[in-house]
Amino acid sequence: MNTAIRRLTALASALVMAVGLMLAVSPVHASAEVETTATALCSTTLRYGSSGTCVKKLQTRLNELGLNCGNKLTVDGKFGPATRMRVFAFQGRNRIAVDGVVGPITRGKLANPDSNLKVSCxxxxxxxxxxxxxxxxxxxxxxxxxxxxxxxxxxxxxxxxxxxxxxxxxxxxxxxxxxxxxxxxxxxxxxxxxxxxxxxxxxxxxxxxxxxxxxxxxxx
Missing domain, CATH: 1.10.530.10 (Lysozyme)
Structure with missing residues (x-):
């Protein structure tokens, strides 16, 4: 085998190894991206009048679900009328009880929604x-x-x-x-x-x- 052929063979082997590594690593990266796109919510039940860091996470998550046209919630940690309205809407779009309370069922849907809150202009x-x-x-x-x-x-x-x-x-x-x-x-x-x-x-x-x-x- 001459030098040129040996070099081509070595290059081909390196490419095969590189592709194999990419295929092995890609699913892990994809999974990590899916897991990190949604803001994790607190296990605390939230409702109108609640406040604090857990409400901020809720507001951030609601904003992640497709609000646009300049109508995103202010992430201020206050569960007021605007946040309650978005919770109502999210519950309605996902066909669960429209009670404005973010308990286990609503939290589960927020983590894995059937429908988002994309708003047309x-x-x-x-x-x-x-x-x-x-x-x-x-x-x-x-x-x-x-x-x-x-x-x-x-x-x-x-x-x-x-x-x-x-x-x-x-x-x-x-x-x-x-x-x-x-x-x-x-x-x-x-x-x-x-x-x-x-x-x-x-x-x-x-x-x-x-x-x-x-x-x-x-x-x-």
């Missing part, structure tokens, strides 16, 4: 409304939705009677949500109410049946 929600509502009504519909929810698809409002209002057009869990959102259960209906496309289509169906009367912001 105002312009996208407005465009979705225009695609569903007729031209003669679309500007009014956008004004009503902006007044009701700030065009926020995961907006959740709490009423004095204990019911909640969900999504872009704020469907109420005490009536309009059950009647107008698709789904075979309340949990599915809530998930759909917090999904902008389904919420907007349901709002137009409701308008065609009852006009602007169902909305607090009907005069917007």
């Amino acid at each position: 105002d312009s996208t929600i407005a465009a979705q409304i225009r695609s569903v509502w007729p031209a003669s009504l679309e500007d009014k519909a956008i004004r009503v939705a902006r007044c009701e929810s700030g065009l926020n698809p995961i907006a959740v409002g709490v009423n004095t009677n204990g019911t909640k209002d969900m999504g872009v057009f704020q469907f109420n869990t005490g009536g309009t949500l059950q009647e107008w959102l698709p789904g075979s259960s309340t949990k599915i209906k809530i998930d759909n109410a917090l999904t902008s496309t389904e919420n907007i289509k349901a709002a137009y169906r409701l308008y065609k049946s009852r006009g602007w009367q169902p909305w607090t912001c009907r005069n917007a």
Whole structure:
């Protein structure tokens, strides 16, 4: 075997060894990346009024789940109305009890969610409304939705009677949500109410049946 062939053989052997090392190491690296992407939460149960480092971790984790358009939570360690609303929305999108309490079930979903909290920008929600509502009504519909929810698809409002209002057009869990959102259960209906496309289509169906009367912001 001449010198050139010996050099080529040695180079090929080195390449094979390098590829083998890469294949052996890559899964470990990939696993480490998956494990380090999610902020680990405390085992403490958190609810409205809680405060401290564990709440900061919760706020950070909620922000990791896809919030955008400048509407991320302030990581201040205070479980106030904004944090509670995001917890409500996360629970609704993951079809678990919408109680605002971060206990074992919600913590488990936060670690391994079925659905994130990606929020479309105002312009996208407005465009979705225009695609569903007729031209003669679309500007009014956008004004009503902006007044009701700030065009926020995961907006959740709490009423004095204990019911909640969900999504872009704020469907109420005490009536309009059950009647107008698709789904075979309340949990599915809530998930759909917090999904902008389904919420907007349901709002137009409701308008065609009852006009602007169902909305607090009907005069917007």
